[in-house]
């Protein structure tokens with residue numbers, strides 16, 4: 001299977017390509033090559049084969065003079081690319097054979113590639129999955145973001161507590177990008193506004209250059225390739241020689257250091273906007289460069305700006321690029337002389353906004369004075385936009401209010417479509433955060449339930465299951481995932497189930513070997529691998545998972561000879577560095593693990609494992625090995641979740657609440673193949689209104705009360721008895737995320753899981769039906785929805801090839 005009908009590549013030919021790059025690009029011969037050299041040579045040999053489809057796609061897009069999609073995101077959580085590109089080019093087997101024929105260990109070479117961790121979590125990974133689907137569907141698109149020098153921090157545990165160190169993915173050359181020094185734009189900040197014959201002229205105080213780095217994104221079967229364009233900040237003046245000559249060496253390199261600060265590091269918060277000036281500058285930096293770039297491209301094709309929306313669809317990945325509205329209006333007015341009202345309506349016709357969270361602390365609101373200081377012209381334009389909005393609708397919703405610029409309201413008013421990311425979330429967006437604007441602009445809010453790319457999250461990360469699926473239903477499913485439904489008919493076939501379980505066991509053994517080699521941790525592959533991997537946050541309720549684990553530990557100790565199902569509780573996830581409670585939860589999990597894993601009575605029945613530095617590559621090893629998927633957020637809080645989809649696709653049934661996309665997953669797989677527990681979103685709101693609901697829940701649950709007493713009294717922190725007293729007190733007094741109220745239901749449902757898991761064939765059938773019935777959660781379906789309902793962007797490649 002290779003791209004664009006070129007002759008199939010043989011392992012011999014591909015080995016020659018690798019050796020050519022080893023020599024010509026790395027200046028090494030095989031006998032002296034290091035792991036880095038082999039990894040680079042393999043990457044470059046693969047990259048060579050992306051360039052033709054890339055050029056072809058660009059040429060076809062120009063010819064079509066159609067619509068381009070621009071996906072603006074502060075985050076692209078890409079992970080590694082070697083396997084992804086090899087699989088999409090249909091060269092994964094060839095590359096493996098070629099490297100092995102050169103005496104190299106393919107898995108070792110692939111694992112040498114650093115993750116491109118240019119994101120925090122769900123939002124960033126969704127953007128990466130969307131880029132894969134846009135190319136697979138042949139929809140002309142650009143992803144625009146920031147080329148951070150340092151991605152998401154590296155997590156280390158010191159005595160069980162999270163420590164952060166700077167991530168250094170660019171310490172070595174990044175094989176997949178092409179530098180574009182000729183593509184660079186001035187980005188202005190600060191300064192003053194001058195009235196010049198009635199027009200406002202912005203005299204900026206500071207300017208940096210944004211220069212482009214392009215990474216081709218090839219789709220399935222190499223039929224199309226789009227561009228991910230990431231911006232890096234460069235100084236307008238590289239080096240101040242006069243300062244240097246005066247011996248002021250620091251002064252000499254200050255301009256460079258200052259400018260580069262803007263694209264230096266990813267902000268590690270994924271729910272709390274921290275209102276830092278640098279964050280606002282980062283948001284404006286990449287958004288302005290992207291808007292300038294797409295306008296230049298449009299005008300270079302002779303476009304008429306009044307018809308911009310016929311050729312340009314801009315998707316805002318949350319509010320982080322919401323300044324795109326005022327920036328486009330600014331350029332249409334100030335640079336192209338368009339009339340204000342027309343500029344606003346033209347911009348709105350191009351723009352759409354996706355909301356990814358209801359958490360009030362995550363909705364960006366910039367202090368007005370800071371905003372005026374950094375973006376004085378945009379502040380004025382937002383006032384114009386607000387005036388037009390109030391005049392048109394008679395609404396009372398302001399964008400600038402109480403000394404704050406509300407980016408959610410700005411994004412909403414400047415978008416022709418607003419979407420949530422799951423059916424429940426989109427309803428809650430209409431009923432809560434944007435209830436008033438939903439009344440002002442009926443029909444503007446729609447839903448597009450998230451999805452995941454099956455290339456990375458099944459075909460590539462789970463070869464054992466992939467091969468079984470190929471043999472059972474053929475090989476067309478990777479870009480037509482609902483074909484997996486065909487597996488359902490085999491879900492009662494013992495031979496099929498045996499092979500399905502064998503694939504799971506292969507992945508569990510692979511994980512056990514990986515953890516043994518990396519952390520010296522020994523897992524019992526016969527135990528149930530119960531996995532919760534995601535950012536640490538109180539609403540995701542890792543704490544409730546741990547409380548259930550301790551309660552189980554107590555029960556096993558009380559009745560050691562009981563009929564217990566051996567379990568391994570696997571946690572993975574980072575806490576934002578400033579998120580104190582989340583870091584306490586990490587510390588408690590590790591402290592509990594230390595005591596429980598050493599308990600001679602229970603150690604063969606219960607184990608807690610928390611590998612450091614969870615990232616995309618670790619997810620690709622953990623998810624195929626999971627037996628149980630933990631999706632236990634407080635109902636109404638997880639906008640969608642996408643990990644939930646990945647686990648179900650890889651044959652791990654879910655224990656979860658009716659939250660986010662869990663609701664739709666349960667509808668697809670069937671209630672009998674989903675372990676549901678807990679309060680619904682409406683019940684959560686009702687319970688929270690009751691007085692001391694948490695205290696009463698604890699009083700009603702002796703099992704929970706016992707666990708909280710143990711934690712509070714220092715059982716898991718003998719060296720610092722009161723270490724978790726505050727955490728427990730907070731739970732009993734506040735418990736905003738109703739851990740106490742859902743605990744008993746969660747505990748009982750976990751016992752149902754134990755019983756179900758003990759019946760191997762019934763469990764495997766349930767697992768197989770999960771895989772068979774979640775084809776709808778492909779990001780190809782999601783992107784097809786955006787293209788149909790928001791962008792009106794046709795595919796430029798014909799129907800898929802079987």
Ligand SMILES: CCc1ccc([C@H](C)CC(=O)N[C@@H]2O[C@H](CO)[C@@H](O)[C@H](O)[C@H]2O)cc1
Nearest residue numbers: 122123270271273356362421638639640641
């Ligand atoms: C300003 C700081 C900040 C940074 C990132 C965010 C993101 C919106 C948080 C995020 O990743 N949200 C997740 O988005 C996923 C993709 O839609 C959803 O599946 C998750 O439910 C949602 O939590 C909020 C606030």
